[in-house]
Amino acid sequence: MTEKRTDFKMLKPSRPVGIIGYGAYVPRYRLPAKEVSRIWRGGSGGEPIKEKSVPGIDEDVVTMSVEAGRNALARAGIQPEEIRAVWVGSESHPYAVKPTSTIVAEALGVTPYTQAGDFEFACKAGTEAMAAAMGLVGSSMGDYALAVGMDTAQAKPGDALEYTAAAGGAAMLIGPAEDALAEIEGALSFVTDTPDFWRRENQKYPEHGGRFTGQPAYFKHITGSVSRLLEELDRKPEDYAAVVFHQPNSKFPRRAARELGFTSQQLETGLLSPRIGNTYSGSAMIGLTAVLDRAQPGELILMASFGSGAGSDAISFLVTDRIIARRGRALSTEDYISRRTEIDYAQYVRIRGKIALK
């Protein structure tokens, strides 16, 4: 038997790439966690977050991706027809069969000469699309590729996930590093077959392994991707101005940061879950947009997603001086988060389609 290889290196294309435009989207409705607790636990017990974002009755992953994509295009300042790929990562694509990405590409004006496709990998479908975009641009097959991570997450009424399953996400326009507002230094993924959370075909709500979603799933994979990427880049946690992790609640990312040697100051700017919940495929990416909204040229940012099933993509960014001119060209992530209408549980079950009308 031959020895198993362990010398794989991080992803770093021969042509340097980076983010040339980014865009966030968060719907305006908020369901306070205490509302879920009021209905299902008589108001007793702790709550994992303050409130979560809820999509309006006329919103889905298509409409939300279109708005985030428009924001990314506005910041990048390129023409939509220059984009050579539109890839949308989600676990709540509106159709089981028919791509979200063609509708998004049509609405953004990217069609017809483009790649288009939908990605799925629980909560890391969006960052997987980013890795693919790095490959497309990095190989010079195209100059620009749009990677979206967006979800309107489902949760069984009364389940622990109902407190946090939220809606929102971000779009990242990947292009050549010489035009980037944040250059990508390298990316590394850590993937195993770990059954912590899943949803079978035709099922409305996902199943999960309770406490099994923690140590063997979230923590093992994020720690695996981040520690190896830092090693490859010869970096230490303190070199980074900010770090963003996938955010299923408030507690997990805080613990992951602590275990990896990051401080709460490094984590705080991108930690949005207490105020918008877990946006699944959008979670790490929208955290990154909040960090980019405040980043200074020369700063380093580390992002690590986590997708159940399971895997984590870690990406290291170096912010350039182009961030200053570009970030004001679209609404900031904070603009969306502070645009807020609180709803109660009855309104929530109505707009999420949980009432049978026929």
Add this chain to the structure above:
Amino acid sequence: MDIPRHWRLNKQRYALTGEVCPHCQAKIFPPRDVCPECGGEAKTEFGFSGKGEIYSYTNIYNAPEGYEENIPYTVALVKLEEGPMITAQLTDLGDQPLEIGMPVEMITRKIRSDGDERGLLIYGYKFRPLVSA
């Protein structure tokens, strides 16, 4: 099944793509290939900014077929920045009171499903109060 009827309108519905008249520069929406101002042929595509203001509005409590799930909702006449007046739903109103002259912006939203839950999803323009930074 009205697939071709909806598909033909994708561009104007998703992104507010209209026309500009090459003779008198009038901006045209919906696109109709003949300028309503000067009568000349007008087939040049024009992308509207999506910015406009409420000219008038009404609340709908008895919705036509296909829109029942959305009640109550608001339909407005929106005067686009570039000139044309169009009819569209308003959305994401929250608790802000509506006013004539209120600035609004176009967003792409789910309009309805063609038929039941097995049917095509129809997306198109709606307007919301301008979100400012």
